[in-house]
Amino acid sequence: MADLTSNLAGIKSPNPFWLASAPPTNSGDQIMRAFEAGWGGAVWKTLGDPIVNVSSRYGGMDYNGTKMAGFNNIELITDRPLEVNFKEMAEVKKRFPNHAVISSLMVETKAEWKEIIKRSVDAGCDGLELNFGCPHGMCERGMGSAVGQEPKVLEEITSWAVEYSSVPVIVKLTPNVSEIVPPGLAAMRGKAHAVSLINTIKSVIGVDLDRMVPLPYVGGKSSNGGYCGPAVKPIALRMVGDLARHPQFNIPISGIGGVSNWRDAAEFILMGATNVQVCTAVMHYGFRIVEDMIEGLSNYMDEKGFKTIDEMVGLASRNFTEWGELDLNFKVVADIDASKCIECQLCYIACWDGAHQCIHLHEHDTRVPYVDQEHCVGCNLCSLVCPVPGCISMKEIDQGKGFMNWKQYQEQLAAQA
Amino acid sequence: MTQNYLENLATERSETAITDYKPRFTDLQAVAEANRCLYCHDAPCIQVCPTEINIPEFIHRIASGNLKGSARTILDSNILGLSCASVCPVEVLCVGSCVYNHMQIKPIEIGRLQRYATEYAYEKGIQFYKKGPDTGKKVALIGAGPASLACAAQLAIMGHNPVIFERHTLPGGLNTTGVAPYKLRADTSLREVAYIQEIGVEIRTGVAVGSDVSFADLEAQYDAIFIGAGLGPDSFLDVPGEDKEGVFGALEVIEALKLTQFPAEKYPNAVVVGGGNTALDVVRELRKLGVPNVTMVYRRGEAQMSGYAHEMAAARQEGVQFQFLALPVEYVGEAHVSAVRCVKMALGEPDASGRRSPEPVAGSEFELPANLVALATGQGKLTELFGKISQLELNRGRVVVNAVGQTSNPKYFAGGDCVNGGKEVVNAAAEGKHAAFGIDAYLKEGN
Numbered sequence: 001m002a003d004l005t006s007n008l009a010g011i012k013s014p015n016p017f018w019l020a021s022a023p024p025t026n027s028g029d030q031i032m033r034a035f036e037a038g039w040g041g042a043v044w045k046t047l048g049d050p051i052v053n054v055s056s057r058y059g060g061m062d063y064n065g066t067k068m069a070g071f072n073n074i075e076l077i078t079d080r081p082l083e084v085n086f087k088e089m090a091e092v093k094k095r096f097p098n099h100a101v102i103s104s105l106m107v108e109t110k111a112e113w114k115e116i117i118k119r120s121v122d123a124g125c126d127g128l129e130l131n132f133g134c135p136h137g138m139c140e141r142g143m144g145s146a147v148g149q150e151p152k153v154l155e156e157i158t159s160w161a162v163e164y165s166s167v168p169v170i171v172k173l174t175p176n177v178s179e180i181v182p183p184g185l186a187a188m189r190g191k192a193h194a195v196s197l198i199n200t201i202k203s204v205i206g207v208d209l210d211r212m213v214p215l216p217y218v219g220g221k222s223s224n225g226g227y228c229g230p231a232v233k234p235i236a237l238r239m240v241g242d243l244a245r246h247p248q249f250n251i252p253i254s255g256i257g258g259v260s261n262w263r264d265a266a267e268f269i270l271m272g273a274t275n276v277q278v279c280t281a282v283m284h285y286g287f288r289i290v291e292d293m294i295e296g297l298s299n300y301m302d303e304k305g306f307k308t309i310d311e312m313v314g315l316a317s318r319n320f321t322e323w324g325e326l327d328l329n330f331k332v333v334a335d336i337d338a339s340k341c342i343e344c345q346l347c348y349i350a351c352w353d354g355a356h357q358c359i360h361l362h363e364h365d366t367r368v369p370y371v372d373q374e375h376c377v378g379c380n381l382c383s384l385v386c387p388v389p390g391c392i393s394m395k396e397i398d399q400g401k402g403f404m405n406w407k408q409y410q411e412q413l414a415a416q417a
Numbered sequence: 418m419t420q421n422y423l424e425n426l427a428t429e430r431s432e433t434a435i436t437d438y439k440p441r442f443t444d445l446q447a448v449a450e451a452n453r454c455l456y457c458h459d460a461p462c463i464q465v466c467p468t469e470i471n472i473p474e475f476i477h478r479i480a481s482g483n484l485k486g487s488a489r490t491i492l493d494s495n496i497l498g499l500s501c502a503s504v505c506p507v508e509v510l511c512v513g514s515c516v517y518n519h520m521q522i523k524p525i526e527i528g529r530l531q532r533y534a535t536e537y538a539y540e541k542g543i544q545f546y547k548k549g550p551d552t553g554k555k556v557a558l559i560g561a562g563p564a565s566l567a568c569a570a571q572l573a574i575m576g577h578n579p580v581i582f583e584r585h586t587l588p589g590g591l592n593t594t595g596v597a598p599y600k601l602r603a604d605t606s607l608r609e610v611a612y613i614q615e616i617g618v619e620i621r622t623g624v625a626v627g628s629d630v631s632f633a634d635l636e637a638q639y640d641a642i643f644i645g646a647g648l649g650p651d652s653f654l655d656v657p658g659e660d661k662e663g664v665f666g667a668l669e670v671i672e673a674l675k676l677t678q679f680p681a682e683k684y685p686n687a688v689v690v691g692g693g694n695t696a697l698d699v700v701r702e703l704r705k706l707g708v709p710n711v712t713m714v715y716r717r718g719e720a721q722m723s724g725y726a727h728e729m730a731a732a733r734q735e736g737v738q739f740q741f742l743a744l745p746v747e748y749v750g751e752a753h754v755s756a757v758r759c760v761k762m763a764l765g766e767p768d769a770s771g772r773r774s775p776e777p778v779a780g781s782e783f784e785l786p787a788n789l790v791a792l793a794t795g796q797g798k799l800t801e802l803f804g805k806i807s808q809l810e811l812n813r814g815r816v817v818v819n820a821v822g823q824t825s826n827p828k829y830f831a832g833g834d835c836v837n838g839g840k841e842v843v844n845a846a847a848e849g850k851h852a853a854f855g856i857d858a859y860l861k862e863g864n
Contacts, residue, residue, distance in 0.1 A: 343457075344458070348458055
């Protein structure tokens with residue numbers, strides 16, 4: 001049985017599954033129920049000067065009958081009094097001393113940071129998470145992503161927090177930047193103990209076709225929100241991987257962004273995350289999903305022979321490289337297993353209209369398409385649209401040529417000239 | 418003023434007591450099912466549909482919330498899309514060809530999705546079609562069944578002036594009088610007829626061509642004539658006692674329970690003779706109307722039945738009893754039948770149809786109690802009626818047509834059961850529409 005215990009920059013938890021700072025961590029009661037359900041840690045709903053929220057606040061993006069493939073919100077930080085939050089935080093820590101309780105914070109002035117950090121530490125939190133990521137509402141007031149987008153400001157506020165805190169400081173990064181490395185390195189320079197990413201992506205989730213108003217609807221208007229849920233996972237994986245593989249970046253990462261099950265969690269860990277944080281999937285299905293996450297990850301680790309989470313961290317990000325480093329001589333072609341084909345011809349139409357015109361139909365006798373393997377560019381599209389697992393495989397072709405990347409190719413061209 | 422035939426339909430009808438075996442999807446069910454469709458390229462379901470409805474496209478439109486476009490996609494190909502949704506043997510057509518069958522996953526319920534989309538258009542009163550610019554050409558159509566209705570609708574869209582002559586008091590053909598009510602009720606059939614009337618199709622009911630109006634008159638008054646007359650009355654076996662009370666043709670029974678209150682309680686024991694889908698319809702209907710003992714008698718074995726396996730399975734589940742390899746030789750009783758005397762049969766050599774022909778077993782006679790006998794042994798041909806049309810070539814009683822639905826008499830076109838010998842509603846719809854294009858070309862040549 002694999003050891004699922006987690007240690008993020010000294011913050012220990014029974015497993016790597018934390019609840020992200022969001023509505024599921026709005027109150028001590030919720031967090032205690034989450035811990036009872038099996039969650040290893042929780043990042044408290046961001047604390048700061050209490051605000052006033054609007055109604056409505058959330059929007060979902062459905063796809064072909066799948067609800068909430070994407071999700072966004074225009075909810076702000078906690079709207080409950082700070083003293084109530086801290087009182088509850090102390091109680092949670094008392095009842096669950098071995099679980100990680102992280103205080104997520106967002107205030108403006110140095111004095112306010114000092115004050116709120118002290119109160120957090122006094123309440124017994126195991127770590128702080130600085131919310132430099134929220135892309136709606138708070139950023140208009142110079143907080144949240146307004147900080148995360150300015151590496152110098154980020155570095156400075158991080159250094160204040162580290163100075164005032166006796167517990168590890170995690171900086172939560174916004175994806176609303178062109179490159180994630182500069183803010184990541186700024187957090188390191190500010191002496192942060194870890195980063196967490198991604199926060200939500202600035203977004204408009206949809207438009208009401210009857211009222212001609214974007215969503216979510218607030219009295220005839222709407223505003224941009226923060227996008228999250230399963231659909232953002234690829235963006236998050238890229239950003240986590242970019243930091244994990246960067247030679248100067250060497251603090252732990254808490255991975256966030258569309259994690260819905262153990263597979264997603266394993267992918268984030270392999271891409272360099274030490275643990276993961278979850279929000280949308282819990283908002284959709286409740287705390288109970290963690291049971292399968294724990295069991296599934298444990299089974300996967302046993303199957304692959306990993307004894308600890310640490311053994312997995314970054315195994316994939318080390319293979320995450322620049323396009324220019326890829327082997328131009330590696331070649332795969334599509335191969336259709338006719339015995340598994342259900343004759344839907346989705347591969348044919350996808351290749352014909354949407355890709356490289358290398359799948360063809362027989363004129364008679366069979367509806368099973370065939371691949372022109374000589375011209376197949378090995379793009380994967382047919383295997384992606386095929387509804388039958390294992391029917392279309394991408395077969396490696398040995399072209400009898402050695403490794404050659406783009407740079408080497410350019411050198412070869414120059415030599416021939 | 419267009420006649421509204423729904424007003425002529427009795428409200429008290431036995432068929433209304435029979436539950437719909439494939440009820441209409443709710444909005445949620447329809448969208449969930451539509452989202453399962455893989456949206457195949459050149460989909461096998463389209464290829465097996467006689468009217469070539471673009472099924473993945475209409476399903477895709479249900480999923481996207483474009484119900485109007487979904488209904489239009491269906492009706493563009495098949496103006497009888499509403500009835501076909503419920504009447505079609507989808508298990509052996511579109512649903513049977515769904516690629517999910519290859520995955521051992523439940524195929525898409527195409528019929529129910531089609532019903533959902535077409536009923537939406539009917540309920541919203543969406544009429545997609547109107548009469549085309551008047552060509553001044555008149556076309557008479559014989560019989561107001563699916564073939565003529567599909568043909569007439571298309572002719573009207575093309576701007577011709579179709580007039581349908583129907584000997585029955587209600588139009589719709591077997592859709593109105595002969596389809597099992599758990600699939601389609603008469604009122605739905607008449608709603609579909611009304612939809613087609615709206616396009617510019619005139620229907621004259623209670624007029625029998627060949628007696629009330631002569632073919633010569635039609636030929637004089639119309640530029641072309643379409644024969645969509647279907648088949649003749651139920652065939653009988655020509656055995657002693659067929660004139661006794663309680664011995665009916667199967668279509669007689671079905672029509673009675675669809676259009677009137679059928680006194681099922683008078684018949685505790687029913688015997689239905691035949692092995693086809695009409696026989697299966699009748700046995701199931703009688704069980705649903707509460708007849709306790711319903712026995713289907715068929716002269717061959719179960720393996721030789723022409724009825725669909727899925728209908729057979731349903732009949733068995735509903736408590737129908739089966740007497741295979743038996744043939745009625747006499748209807749016993751006083752004025753009213755009380756039993757059917759049968760002889761057991763044994764299968765001999767294969768006949769012309771490739772099926773082993775049954776031979777009576779000497780001395781094997783037995784009696785089945787029966788107060789009602791329904792003969793579902795096929796329908797006769799309209800040979801006598803068609804004999805009144807000059808130069809009309811028939812083959813074993815069926816009207817012979819060329820690739821565009823034209824008969825050997827160039828003014829006459831034909832489609833449906835009178836041509837194909839008795840197939841599905843969807844075949845009649847396809848043939849009727851197809852013939853409309855043949856008629857259109859013929860009328861243009863005549864200019």
